[in-house]
Amino acid sequence: MHNKTWIADNRIAVVGGRNLGDEYFGASADVNFVDLDFALVGPIVRDASASFDKYWNAETTVPMHTLDPSGVNEEALARARVLLAENATVAESSRYAADVREDEAVQRLVAGDWPMVWTDNFQFVSDDPHRVLMEKGAIERSHVKTLLVPAAENARRSLTLISPYFVPDELGTRILIDATQSGKRVRVLTNSLIANDVAAVHGGYSRYRRQLAEHGIELWELKPLPGSDVHASLFGGSGASLHTKALSVDGERIFVGSYNLDPRSAWLNCEQGIFAESAVLARQLDQIFERQCRGDRAWKVTIQDGDLRWSDGHETFDSDPKADAWRRFQAWITRALRLDAQL
8 A cells, every 4th residue: 555645623624745755844864855745625536535435445455463362462552652652752852843833834834824725627636455365367457547547548748757776677668768759848856866766677677778868758767865875775766866756647647656667656555646637736836846956956867879878967968977886786777677667
């Protein structure tokens, strides 16, 4: 289950790609992620609540005490409450809490100054919580993928993609190439090898990178945040990197959710997200994309003299910028073994 939803009083919901942890709120000394969410009001909140209830009551969901009968009891709960109260007291007096209280945007939100964008064309989509029980061939029927693929194929003018773990596979690569060959503009922002906390994913992406660049897809790879040091491992790591998952179609429709453009999201995970028609929101996403693609934040990947090049407007590299030999080896081994289905 890769879904991420917060619902308050069945009236307001936050849906996107953000997990619950310090690193997703800029509060970690070791790792921080660039993320994006929708804050929702209106009928769509009921759709999010219905999805939560479906997962809560699913056959594939079990109570915690089933997994740990001796560790889940009133005594353990009482200990947890004491620990949580102590942690809350410490957190309340932390520098991070003070920064949040003093933040102008937070103060506006608390005061009710919310710049709302309204649309009557929206859809909350989530995968079936029983996917794990389905036959292998049926797992392909990801509800999120079923929505996103036609949206990309039917684009008239442009596609803008943001995905931290970008492994387009043969189908995704064909869709993007077909789009550029029919005159559409396709832009993709993903993590660079040095910014990617999962080196294996970058190995899968690199199998398709040259082909995409050769066919006119505009590629940018995000740098680590200034002053950060991303420590990647084969299947996990730490540092500072992109975590946003979003799609803009024709500057009119937008998707934000948990779905990465990779085989794991399509085949293995349960995912969810919001698809909405709104030129205002699409324009805001384009502004975020363009801000993240500036030279101080990303390298543009192009083909020059038959070879891949990475440039931020000041420096140019002929291989994955700033990545050491160990990180390159981790990406290479995944690419060589063709482990895309697990990425």
